[in-house]
Amino acid sequence: MSSSMSKRLSNGSFLISRYIRTKARAFCSVQPPDNFLDSNQISKVFDPGYSSILHNSLKKTRWPFSALPNSSFLGPQNQHSLHPNRNGWIWAREFGSQAAMEPCTSDGLTVDGISSSKWTILEESESDWKSHAAAIAQSIQVIKRRLQWKKLMVRLDLLSAELDKPDLWNDPVHAGKISREHGSLMGKMKEVKAFEQELLEHIDMIKLAREENDTDLESDSMKALVRMRRDSKDKELEALLAGENDSCSCYIEVQAGAGGTESMDWAAMVMQMYQTWAQRRGYGVTVVDEMPGEIAGIKRATIKVDGEYAFGYAKAEIGVHRLVRISPFDSGKRRHTSFAAVAVIPILGDGSSRVQINESDLRIERFRSGGAGGQHANTTDSAVRIVHIPTGVTATCQNERSQHQNKASAMAVLQSRLDQLEMARQAQMNSQHTQSLTEISWGNQIRTYVLHPYRMVKDLRTNYEVSDPDSVLEGDLDNFILSYLSASLDKGEDERQD
Amino acid sequence: MLKLRLSGLSCGVCGNFRIPMPIPRSYSNSASSIALSSIDVKPKVPLYLRPPSFSASVSELAKWHKWAKNLASSVGSTFVNLDNGPDSTLLRRELNWLLQDLIELQHHSKILPRLESGNNENLDVSVALRAPLEEMYCVWRQRIEERRPFQYVVGCEHWRDLVLSVQEGVLIPRPETEMIIDLVEDVALNNAPELAQGVWADLGTGSGAIAIATARALRSHADGDARGRVIATDLSPVAVAVATSNVQRHGLEGVVEVRKGSWFEPLNDVQGELAGVLSNPPYIPSGDMSGLQAEVGQHEPIIALDGGTSGTNDLLHLIDGVASMLKPGGFFAFETNGEKQCRFLVDYIQNEKAGRFGDINIVSDFAGIQRFVMGFHR
Numbered sequence: 001m002s003s004s005m006s007k008r009l010s011n012g013s014f015l016i017s018r019y020i021r022t023k024a025r026a027f028c029s030v031q032p033p034d035n036f037l038d039s040n041q042i043s044k045v046f047d048p049g050y051s052s053i054l055h056n057s058l059k060k061t062r063w064p065f066s067a068l069p070n071s072s073f074l075g076p077q078n079q080h081s082l083h084p085n086r087n088g089w090i091w092a093r094e095f096g097s098q099a100a101m102e103p104c105t106s107d108g109l110t111v112d113g114i115s116s117s118k119w120t121i122l123e124e125s126e127s128d129w130k131s132h133a134a135a136i137a138q139s140i141q142v143i144k145r146r147l148q149w150k151k152l153m154v155r156l157d158l159l160s161a162e163l164d165k166p167d168l169w170n171d172p173v174h175a176g177k178i179s180r181e182h183g184s185l186m187g188k189m190k191e192v193k194a195f196e197q198e199l200l201e202h203i204d205m206i207k208l209a210r211e212e213n214d215t216d217l218e219s220d221s222m223k224a225l226v227r228m229r230r231d232s233k234d235k236e237l238e239a240l241l242a243g244e245n246d247s248c249s250c251y252i253e254v255q256a257g258a259g260g261t262e263s264m265d266w267a268a269m270v271m272q273m274y275q276t277w278a279q280r281r282g283y284g285v286t287v288v289d290e291m292p293g294e295i296a297g298i299k300r301a302t303i304k305v306d307g308e309y310a311f312g313y314a315k316a317e318i319g320v321h322r323l324v325r326i327s328p329f330d331s332g333k334r335r336h337t338s339f340a341a342v343a344v345i346p347i348l349g350d351g352s353s354r355v356q357i358n359e360s361d362l363r364i365e366r367f368r369s370g371g372a373g374g375q376h377a378n379t380t381d382s383a384v385r386i387v388h389i390p391t392g393v394t395a396t397c398q399n400e401r402s403q404h405q406n407k408a409s410a411m412a413v414l415q416s417r418l419d420q421l422e423m424a425r426q427a428q429m430n431s432q433h434t435q436s437l438t439e440i441s442w443g444n445q446i447r448t449y450v451l452h453p454y455r456m457v458k459d460l461r462t463n464y465e466v467s468d469p470d471s472v473l474e475g476d477l478d479n480f481i482l483s484y485l486s487a488s489l490d491k492g493e494d495e496r497q498d
Numbered sequence: 499m500l501k502l503r504l505s506g507l508s509c510g511v512c513g514n515f516r517i518p519m520p521i522p523r524s525y526s527n528s529a530s531s532i533a534l535s536s537i538d539v540k541p542k543v544p545l546y547l548r549p550p551s552f553s554a555s556v557s558e559l560a561k562w563h564k565w566a567k568n569l570a571s572s573v574g575s576t577f578v579n580l581d582n583g584p585d586s587t588l589l590r591r592e593l594n595w596l597l598q599d600l601i602e603l604q605h606h607s608k609i610l611p612r613l614e615s616g617n618n619e620n621l622d623v624s625v626a627l628r629a630p631l632e633e634m635y636c637v638w639r640q641r642i643e644e645r646r647p648f649q650y651v652v653g654c655e656h657w658r659d660l661v662l663s664v665q666e667g668v669l670i671p672r673p674e675t676e677m678i679i680d681l682v683e684d685v686a687l688n689n690a691p692e693l694a695q696g697v698w699a700d701l702g703t704g705s706g707a708i709a710i711a712t713a714r715a716l717r718s719h720a721d722g723d724a725r726g727r728v729i730a731t732d733l734s735p736v737a738v739a740v741a742t743s744n745v746q747r748h749g750l751e752g753v754v755e756v757r758k759g760s761w762f763e764p765l766n767d768v769q770g771e772l773a774g775v776l777s778n779p780p781y782i783p784s785g786d787m788s789g790l791q792a793e794v795g796q797h798e799p800i801i802a803l804d805g806g807t808s809g810t811n812d813l814l815h816l817i818d819g820v821a822s823m824l825k826p827g828g829f830f831a832f833e834t835n836g837e838k839q840c841r842f843l844v845d846y847i848q849n850e851k852a853g854r855f856g857d858i859n860i861v862s863d864f865a866g867i868q869r870f871v872m873g874f875h876r
Contacts, residue, residue: 279611292587366865371582372836373865374674375782375803378647378793380595381588382673384864401595401656403673403864 103193105200107207111137114199124229129206132225136199139232140192146239146489147188156185181244188242195235199228240485245346246312251288251416252278255300257320257339257442262327264297266338269473270321271301274314274342276475283307288409289396296329302413304347311346316481316488318344319446326452335452339442345416355418357411363387364407367396386410393417447480449473462487539739542665544653546599550626556612557621562631563613566593566638573642581791583645592641592648599652600627600634645792655705662705662744667736669802671707674863675778678831679711681861681872686774686829687719690874693829694719694726696773701761701816703730704802706741706754708776713753726773728754731764734801761812762819775820778833779812781805809835813843821854824875830855831872840868847873 102110119134159182162168168175202221209218241247252274256267278285284306291299305314320341327336348354366373367383383398384407395414400406449469450456457472457480458465464483466472472480554562570589577583584592594610601609609625627634640646649655649670655662657671658679664670687694694716700709709730716726730745732738738758745754757764765772782803787795794803805811813832820830834840840860847855858873 275611279607284607285611364864366863372786373863373867374672374833374835374869375669375778375780376786376794376835377582377672377791378649378670378798379584379588379673380592380648381584399591402658402660403676404658405656 103197103200105204105207109200109203111140111196111199115141124226127222129203129222129225132222132229133199133203135229136225136232139229139236140196140199142236143192143195143232143239146236146486147192147242148489149192152185152189156182156189159185184244191235195228195232199225202228237482240482240489241309241312243312243315245348246315247309248311248346248348249283249304249306250311250314250347251302251304251345251413252314252317253300253302253343253345254298255341255343256293256298257341259336259338261293261295261297261329262336263338263340264293264295264299265329266297266321266323267299267301267340268293268297269323270340270342271298271303273473273475273477274305274317275303277477278303278305278307278310278314278475280475281307281313283310287399288413289398311344313478313481313485314344315346316484317342317446317477319444320442322445322448324448324450324452339445341442345420347412347416348419354415355422357388357415357418361389363389367398382406384410386414388414388418391418391421393421459484539736541663541740541743542653544599544661544663545596545628546652546654546661548628550602550628552627552630553624554627554631555622555624556609558631559609559625559627560613560621562634563593563597565635566596569638569642577645577792581789583791583793589642593638595648596634596638596652599654600629602626602628645796647793647797650797655707657707658711660707660710660748662707662710663740663747664705665736665740666797667734667799668740669704669737669778669798671705672778674865674867674869675707675833676711677861677863678708678776678778678833678870679715681831681870682712682774682776682829683715683719685859685872686831687715690827690829691719691721693773693827694721696726696825696828697768697771698726698728698774698776699765699768699772699823700728700730701775701777702779702802702812703732703741703756704737704778706730706744706756708778709741709754709756710744710748710750712774712776713750714748717753725753727752729765729768730754730756731759731761732756733758733760734799736799737802761815762823765823769823771825772823772828773825774829774831775816775823776831777816779805779816781809781813781833781835781839783807783809783835805835808839808842810839810842813839814846817843817847817851821851821875826875828875829872830875831870833870834868837868840871843871847871 102112104110104113114133114137117134119130121135121138122128122131124132124135159178162178163182168178202224205221206218206225209215209221252271254267254271254274256264275285284304286304286306287301288304289300289302291301293299320339323338323340324335326333330336364384364386367381367385371377380401381398382400382403383396384403385394385396386407387394393414395410395417397406397409397413400409446461447457447459449472450458451469455469456465456467457469459480462480462483464480466479567590570593571586573584573586573589575585578585597610597613598606605625637646637651641648641651647670649664650666653663653665655664655670657673658676662671698709698712698716700706700712703709709728713726713728716728720726730741732741735758738756742756745751745756780801780803782790782805784804784807786809787800787804789795790803805813813834816832824830832843834843844858844860847858854876855873856876858871860868861870861872863869
C-alpha cells in the first residue's frame with residue numbers, strides 16, 4: 001500500500017487532515033501508538049503546518065516507535081535514509097528485547113488480537129473486512145511459525161551482539177558470515193513486521209472511512225485488504241523456503257538400490273521424475289554424470305538443477321524412494337520391490353564461505369581409458385574423474401563435449417560435495433539436509449510408489465498420498481514437497497516450544 | 499530416395515546402406531590426395547553455425563530420433579570388441595549432441611526433453627532445423643554404418659573451451675592434446691612470463707587447435723601492450739583453409755598467422771627467435787596403421803597420423819630443428835605415442851643434443867600414459 005498511500009497523502013490535504021485527527025486521538029490513548037510516520041519523513045510529505053504539530057507529538061511519544069523504527073508508513077524505500085548503513089543493526093541490539101512490543105491500530109487492536117477474536121473467515125469474494133483481516137492474521141501466524149519467529153528473534157539479538165564486538169573485523173571471514181546472516185534475518189523480520197503494520201493501517205483506514213462516510217476510501221482499503229490476503233498466501237509459501245541455502249541451485253543425485261535391472265530402471269524413472277519436475281518449474285537441467293545399467297536404467301546419475309530455490313524445494317526429496325510393481329524385467333511376472341536413494345546438494349553462491357581446494361590434493365584421471373589413446377583413438381568420450389585425496393571424495397562428469405569442460409564440471413561437483421561435507425561437520429542440525437548418497441541409509445524410506453496390486457503414492461513422513469502414480473512420476477511433485485516442508489517446519493517450531 | 503544434394507555435410511555413399519567392409523588403405527589415400535590436390539579449399543560450415551532454414555514437425559523429428567536411437571542401441575558393444583570403438587551409450591550421447599547442433603539453442607529446453615519423454619502433445623508443431631531431416635537420416639547412418647567420426651558429421655569438435663570446425667582431411671584434435679596448453683600456461687608462462695610476448699609456432703597445426711588456444715593463453719598472460727603471437731604451419735591445403743577459418747571465427751586474425759608448408763620450412767624469417775614451439779606431429783608407427791579404430795584409420799588423414807616405422811620420423815625432425823629455431827630460454831612441448839617414444843626422445847636429446855636443452859621432462863596424460871616431452875632451450 002505504501003506508494004498509493006503516500007500519493008494519497010501528498011495529494012489530498014483533506015484526507016490528511018482527517019487522518020491526522022485520528023492519529024492525534026491515537027497518541028492520547030493508553031495503548032502505545034503504532035509508528036505512523038517518522039519525523040524526518042513528515043517534513044517531506046506534509047506541508048509545514050502539519051509537520052510541526054506532528055513533529056512535536058511524535059517527539060513526546062518517541063519511545064514506542066523504537067521497537068519498530070523501520071516499518072514506517074512510507075514503505076521500505078524510505079527506510080534506508082532513516083537508518084543509514086551500520087546503524088541498521090544498532091537499534092535492533094538496543095531495542096531487540098522490546099521486539100515483542102506489538103504494533104496496533106488506533107483503538108488498540110493487534111494482529112494477535114485479530115487472531116484471538118476468531119472472526120469468521122469467509123470466501124475472498126465476500127466483502128467483509130473482518131474476514132479479510134482474520135485470514136491475513138492467520139497467514140501471518142503461519143509465516144511466523146515457518147520462520148521460527150521466536151528463534152529468529154533470539155538469533156538476531158545474538159548476531160547483533162556479535163556485530164557490536166569491537167574486534168569483530170579481526171576475522172573478516174567470520175565477520176562477513178555474521179553480517180550476511182544478520183542482514184538476511186533482519187530482512188525477513190522487517191518484511192513480516194511491515195506486513196503486519198500494513199494490515200493494521202488498512203483497518204484504521206476502513207474504520208476512519210466508515211466514520212466519515214467516505215465510500216471511496218473504504219472500497220480502496222477493502223481492495224487493499226483483498227490484495228494483501230492474496231499476497232499472504234505467497235508469503236506463506238516463501239516462508240517455507242527461508243533456510244540458509246534454500247535459494248541456491250543444486251545437484252540431485254539418484255542411486256539404484258540392490259536388485260539389478262529392475263532397481264536400475266526404477267532409479268532412471270526417479271531421475272526422469274526430477275528432470276520433468278525441474279523443467280516444469282522452469283529450472284535449467286543438465287545431466288552431469290550418468291552410469292547406465294547394463295540392460296536398462298541407471299546405476300547412478302547426477303543432474304544439475306539451475307534456478308532460484310531449487311535446493312529449497314528439492315531438499316524435501318532426500319531419502320529412499322520405494323517402488324512396488326510387477327517387473328517388466330521378470331519373465332515370471334512377479335511383484336518386485338525396489339529402492340532408489342536420492343541426495344540433494346546445494347551449490348553455494350560465491351558469497352558463501354566455500355572450502356578451499358588444494359590443487360596438490362587432487363588426482364585427475366581419464367574415466368574410461370584403455371588402449372593407446374592419443375592419435376590412435378577417436379572418441380567423443382572425454383570423461384574425467386577427480387579424486388580429492390585427503391577425503392576420498394570423488395566427482396565425475398562425462399556429458400560435456402570437451403575434456404576441459406568435463407573437468408570443470410567435475411570440479412564444480414567436487415567443490416559442492418566438499419562444501420556439503422563441511423556444512424554437515426559444522427552444523428549437525430543441518431545434516432539431514434546435506435546428507436550425501438553414501439550417508440543415506442537404505443532404511444530411511446520417505447515415500448512409496450505402488451503400481452500393483454493397487455495404485456498409490458504415499459509419503460511416509462507426512463502421510464500425504466495420491467492415487468495417480470503416473471502424474472507423480474511425470475513430475476507432479478509440488479504437493480508432496482510443500483506438505484513435507486510445512487509439516488517439518490511446523491514440527492520444528494513445536495519442538496522448540498516444548 | 500534420399501537427396502544427395504547437400505551443402506555442408508558431405509553425404510558420400512549415401513545410397514549404399516550395407517555395413518561397410520573395412521575400406522582399403524588405397525581408398526583413404528586417394529581421398530586425401532584428392533583433397534591435397536585441390537588448390538582452393540573452401541572450409542565447410544559446421545552444422546551448429548548453419549542457418550535454421552529447414553523445418554520438420556515434432557512428430558517427424560521424434561520419428562527420426564527414435565530410429566537413430568535404435569540404430570545406436572543396435573551397436574551394443576560390437577565396435578568396442580572389434581577395434582575399441584564407441585559403444586551404444588556413447589553413440590546415444592553423440593545423438594543428443596547432434597540434436598543440440600541441429601536445433602537452435604533457445605529451443606533445446608522445449609524440444610529435447612519431449613523427444614526423450616515421448617510426449618504426444620502438439621505433434622504437428624514445426625521445429626526449425628539447421629539441416630533437412632533427410633540429411634540427418636543419412637549422416638547418422640554414416641556415423642553408425644560407415645563409422646564416420648561424429649566430429650566430421652557435425653563439422654566441429656569441442657576442444658578445451660573452443661568449438662573448432664573440422665572436416666575430412668583435417669585431424670580431429672584429441673582430448674589428450676588439450677594438456678599441451680596447460681603445459682604452456684603452467685610450465686612455460688608461469689616460469690618465464692616474458693615468453694608471453696614472443697613468437698610461438700604450432701607445427702602441423704591441422705584445425706589450428708593448439709595455435710588458437712596458445713594465442714588465447716598468451717593474451718591472458720600478456721603484460722601491458724606487448725602481445726605475443728603464433729605462427730601455425732601445415733602442409734595440407736585443407737588444414738590451412740580450416741585453421742584459417744577457425745582463427746577468424748575466434749577473432750585472432752592479428753595474432754595467429756597460418757602459413758602453408760612443411761614443419762619449419764615457412765619459418766625462415768623467425769629462425770632463432772621463437773619463444774615456443776609446439777606440435778602434435780604424426781607419431782603412430784606405420785605397422786599399427788592397419789589395426790586402427792575404424793573412425794581413425796578409414797576417415798582421418800593418414801598424413802597426420804603415420805609417423806614412419808617407429809613413429810618418430812617427424813618427432814626427430816622437430817627436435818633437430820627446434821634447437822636452431824628457439825631463442826635462448828625458449829620452450830618446446832611435443833605430443834608422442836607413449837612411454838617408449840618419450841624415453842627415446844629424451845635419450846636422443848640428452849645424447850645427440852647434449853647441453854643445448856634444459857629442464858627436459860616427460861608428462862603423462864589423464865589416462866596415465868606418458869604423452870608429452872618438453873623442455874627449454876639453453
